[in-house]
Amino acid sequence: MSLTSKSPIEKISARPPSDDLTDEQFMSQALVLGHRVRHRCAPNPWVGALVVRRGEIVGQGATQAPGGRHAEIVALDEAADKACDSTVYVTLEPCVHEGRTGPCTEALINAGVNKVVVAILDPDPKMQGRGIAALRASGITVVTGVGKEEADFSLAPYVHHRLTGRSWCVLKVASSLDGRSVAANGESKWITGEASRADSHELRRESQAIVVGSGTALLDAPTLTVRTPGYVGEQPLRVLLDSRGRVRATGPLFTTTLAPTLVFTTKSAPSKVVDDWLAAGAQVETIESGPKGKGVNLETVLGSLGKRGIVQTMFEG
Missing domain, CATH: 3.40.140.10 (Cytidine Deaminase, domain 2)
Known part of the structure; x- marks a missing residue:
């Protein structure tokens, strides 16, 4: 739908x-x-x-x-x-x-x-x-x-x-007619129009957590907050999936005065990066890797979010 x-x-x-x-x-x-x-x-x-x-x-x-x-x-x-x-x-x-x-x-x-x-x-x-x-x-x-x-x-x-016991997932995907989500040179460009962006913020408002991977975090430097006009409720938990510690603890995602941030990572992440995440005010949970040692285990992520009372999680990239 x-x-x-x-x-x-x-x-x-x-x-x-x-x-x-x-x-x-x-x-x-x-x-x-x-x-x-x-x-x-x-x-x-x-x-x-x-x-x-x-x-x-x-x-x-x-x-x-x-x-x-x-x-x-x-x-x-x-x-x-x-x-x-x-x-x-x-x-x-x-x-x-x-x-x-x-x-x-x-x-x-x-x-x-x-x-x-x-x-x-x-x-x-x-x-x-x-x-x-x-x-x-x-x-x-x-x-x-x-x-x-x-x-x-x-x-x-x-x-x-x-x-x-796991969080329910909704997936937001923005793509061009040829199935692409970024420009040919790898740059991030807005594909969605004003109406669909408003719908996206409504989905954020209905979710208790918003998830992005390290690639999206590096490319877009997202804020991941609800910006629906007139909204004054709690902001969703912002979740970063970064198995190798690629994302540094800077930018809006680690400005925890905007909203709380939780990072799921693995033992592959350098301890210095993990320490920086914690120093920035983020929560960090080290879990097992995904299939074939790639990424993080998504089933574990959803189970952990479920235990935190996160009923609905929105995946944005």
Whole structure:
């Protein structure tokens, strides 16, 4: 899918409103709410929720930043007493475990909700159907699978991270019609237009890490920050793959006041270069080499990023 093609969530947003909404249409609205906040939630899932009573939306919410309220709690708080005998639409199975916030299942039960419609189950080992079971055990009607296709698309990075422990990858490639990404003399030139560059920054905003190799770092001296107009959130972790210590600790990539930097390298990197990276404020992780002794082991990279709570990683070169 190209950056400019419409995703299933964008297609939902473009649908005309209806006076008599179905379960699918209510769920579509919840999916849009969740998808809009995906940049702020990781490593938690970005979830949307609606509270509907007698066909009227009386509460809505989306997941807050880690440590904040879950989507169901935000929606129930807005609905207040109107949540009693309502139907709640939620894009991911409500949580049942104690964490920084209380169980959403308990809040739904205490609110007197009559029915809960869920798009997909939560693959987290703490969940896997336990939330659904708790709701049903309390007498609440639960319907699953409504809006599943769109939820699978929106929450794919989260689901992948929970199932594999590794970060989900997105790849950004800019190339000319003849398949080239640099000029014939090796110089770096902008190939993309203004619209695609804006899309690239949106992908950066949705990712928790941005990766480049040593070749791109040497050629482009990239900053690897989100520069979407008006964006004031946290910057993604900038990741450099440099197995031999080719990149010196200078330039924007090692200006750690802009954003944090992590270097994956191997024992082939000179100790002086590693010391310079550390002195510049970067984190350094020495791992095994890739296949045939080339580069770094990407599976190890993605596993390490996953352990750091990086749900989505963007590879830029």
